Structures are given as C-alpha cells and as structure tokens.
Amino acid sequence: MDKSWIFKDRDSLEYEIGVESFLIFAEENSKDPNNIPCPCGHCGNFRKYNVKVIRGHLYEKSFSLGYTDWIWHGETSSKSVRSSVGSTFLPKEQNAQSETVDVCEATYNSDDHDSYDFNRFVADAEKLLSKGSECTKLESMLKLHNWKSRFGISDSSFTDLLTSVGSFLPQDHVLPVNAYEAKKTLSDLGLEYIKFHACPNNCILYRCINLNGSECPKCHLSRWKVAKDGKLRVNSPAKVMWYFPIIPRFKRMFKSPDTAKQLIWHSKQRSNDGQMRHPADSPSWRNIDYRWPSFASDPRNLRLVLGTDGINPFNNGLSNRYS
Incomplete structure (x- = not known):
C-alpha cells in the first residue's frame, strides 16, 4: 500500500484520499470500531477513539511520520514481532510524540523480543488503565512517577495517592496499589540507578578509598544523620546521590538501528571539505x-562533552555560587 501521502500537505487531495483509505483499513481490521488506536502525531497509538474522532486528529495534528508500518491496525510488518497479547510491537523510526514506545524497543535486544520479560512489558504498555479509559497502564505510571520525582514525594505518600486514585477508578482498573508495585512496573524500562552516600557539603562521595569512611576527610562532617538528641544514626546517610549509569544507556542507544546509524554518522557520512x-x-x-x-x-x-550552561567557570565576581 502506497503511504507517500503521509508526507503530503494536509490540505492536498493525496492526503485526504490517504486518510480515508487508512480509516477504511483500520475499521475493517479492528475488533471494536469505537476503540481504534489513533496514529496522529499527538496520540502516537496510545489513545483509542472511533473513526470520526481519528479523522479529525489526522487533519488537525497530522499523521505520525514514524508510523509507516501499521502494525497497531492489523498490518503485518517484516520487522514486527508478536507480543503475548497478540499485537505487534516494533516502531520503525524514532518519533518524538511516542517516546514511550521507543523506550520499550530500546530496552531489549532485538534477539530477545520473544522473551517473557519483553512480552509482559509490551502487555503493560498496551493494557488500558480501565475499560473505556484513554490512558494505558504504562503511560499512567510514567506520568505519576514524573510527578513524584518533580515534587519529591515520598514512597508512603505515593502509596496513599495510588490508593486514593484507585478508589475512584472502576473495579477492573490495573493501577498498582502501592509504590513498590509501581516501581516493579517500570523496572523493565532499564532505568536502573546506583545510590552513593555523599558528604553533606558535596565534598566527596563515599566510594573507592572513602567507601568505609565515617566522616568527610575535607570538612570532617559525619557521614551519618544526627538525631535530635545529638546521637549519630549509623547506617542512615546524611546525603545520598542517585547515579544513573551511562553505559547501559549507551547499549540501549546502539540497540536501535536508526539511533546507531546516527551515532557513527561522523565517520560514515561527514563531509571532509575543511x-x-x-x-x-x-x-x-x-x-x-x-x-x-x-x-x-x-x-x-562515544565522546562525551561536559556542558556548563548556566555556570560561570571563571571567578570574576559576576557569579561565584559554583566552584
């Protein structure tokens, strides 16, 4: 099927004919005509509507340019794989409007798509939060965790929030019941982290030669919290730095063929004209x-660059908040 119309102007006749042909194809291959994934640039196949609403989205927000294999609408792709719930999952190109889908693809090796972890993860990505909901389980977890991180919400408060929100949802909802279950839902994203104890004044990290230290060798502040009665709370660090290892991220970047091609662009396609x-x-x-x-x-x-945007590296009196 010719899909060049996706790149045409939305006011053109080719785009109009292409949209109608897609809607006919999607409706013929859908189990529920009122719940068809919307492929517009905003919804990215995460939200489901009827044909009338999708038509409006495609004219208002355009068709998702990275969605050229209509695997969410019944089309078989040569690169696609089947998930445990019977749907296909493998975006062809990166799409800024469906970053969650790209993250799912990059988390796993291409040879491991049939693994149990991948199938379970894709099932969560596709599962609606409740019957008739416009949000998937994974999408809701990403938004809630983002909110939790932005405002520094504790796990106990987050558990209370999930419990309260779950009580407002229909009984068939799949929202996790506590912070622990929510973390397990996102653990397969590959967003692992390491926690290092740190000096309260940011002098050192307690690792390598300072791994077993109990006070900072520079400012001599204690590594541990001090209780109100003045006693040290051993094994309760005064400050913790959360480190996201960069090597696993590099590996995930090279797992995507399109991203890997961009990473070595400087060697293969760069112009050497001076x-x-x-x-x-x-x-x-x-x-x-x-x-x-x-x-x-x-x-x-890969070559890394240290960005100093917003930090004055020169001690000229204009801004000396940072060393």
Whole structure:
C-alpha cells in the first residue's frame, strides 16, 4: 500500500484520499470500531477513539511520520514481532510524540523480543488503565512517577495517592496499589540507578578509598544523620546521590538501528571539505584522534562533552555560587 501521502500537505487531495483509505483499513481490521488506536502525531497509538474522532486528529495534528508500518491496525510488518497479547510491537523510526514506545524497543535486544520479560512489558504498555479509559497502564505510571520525582514525594505518600486514585477508578482498573508495585512496573524500562552516600557539603562521595569512611576527610562532617538528641544514626546517610549509569544507556542507544546509524554518522557520512559543520571538524576532536588513535579507530566509541550552561567557570565576581 502506497503511504507517500503521509508526507503530503494536509490540505492536498493525496492526503485526504490517504486518510480515508487508512480509516477504511483500520475499521475493517479492528475488533471494536469505537476503540481504534489513533496514529496522529499527538496520540502516537496510545489513545483509542472511533473513526470520526481519528479523522479529525489526522487533519488537525497530522499523521505520525514514524508510523509507516501499521502494525497497531492489523498490518503485518517484516520487522514486527508478536507480543503475548497478540499485537505487534516494533516502531520503525524514532518519533518524538511516542517516546514511550521507543523506550520499550530500546530496552531489549532485538534477539530477545520473544522473551517473557519483553512480552509482559509490551502487555503493560498496551493494557488500558480501565475499560473505556484513554490512558494505558504504562503511560499512567510514567506520568505519576514524573510527578513524584518533580515534587519529591515520598514512597508512603505515593502509596496513599495510588490508593486514593484507585478508589475512584472502576473495579477492573490495573493501577498498582502501592509504590513498590509501581516501581516493579517500570523496572523493565532499564532505568536502573546506583545510590552513593555523599558528604553533606558535596565534598566527596563515599566510594573507592572513602567507601568505609565515617566522616568527610575535607570538612570532617559525619557521614551519618544526627538525631535530635545529638546521637549519630549509623547506617542512615546524611546525603545520598542517585547515579544513573551511562553505559547501559549507551547499549540501549546502539540497540536501535536508526539511533546507531546516527551515532557513527561522523565517520560514515561527514563531509571532509575543511568547513566546520560538526564537532568532528573541530581541533579538539582531531586532538583526541591524534592522542588516542586506538580509541579513534572505532567509530562506535562515544565522546562525551561536559556542558556548563548556566555556570560561570571563571571567578570574576559576576557569579561565584559554583566552584
């Protein structure tokens, strides 16, 4: 089926004919005509509506450009795989409007799509929060966890919130009942983290040579909290830093063929015309190539940049909040 109309102007006749052909195809292959995934750029197949509403979305918000294999609407893709609930799941391209779907794809190796963990994760991604709901279980968990993180809500308060919200939902809802179950729902995203004890004044992290220390060697503050009676609460750190390991993130980036192609673009497609258009054209990049040729020989080796946006690195009296 020709899908070039997706890239046409929404006022054109080609786009209008294409939308109608898609709606006919989607309705013929749907089990419930009133609950068809909407492929517009805003909904990203997470929300379900009838044909009339979807038609309005496609003209108002356009068709999701990354959705060229209509696997959510009954079309078989050569790259698709089947989940445990009988639906296909594998986005072809990255799409800013359906980041949750991309995260699901990047979490697992392409050879592991038939694993139990992947099937269970996809089932959660597709499962509606309750019958007739416009939100999936995974989507609701991502929004609630984002809210929890932004306002520093404790696990006990989060559990109370889930309990209260669950009491307002129909009895068939799939919202987790407590913070522990909610964390388990998102654990398969691969968002693992490591917690390091830190000095209250941010002098050091208690790792490596300071792993077993009880006070900061620089400012001599205690590693542990001090109770109201002045006693140290051993094993209760005064400050904790949450570290998200970067290596697993790199691995997930290379699991996506499209992202992996962009990561090595500087080696395969960069123009060597003497003009500076990319960091790879800079003297700093060439200096790294010269000093560490074995590192530079493999284009998959990534180079990290430390951004100082908003921080003045010079002690000139204008802004000295940071060292």
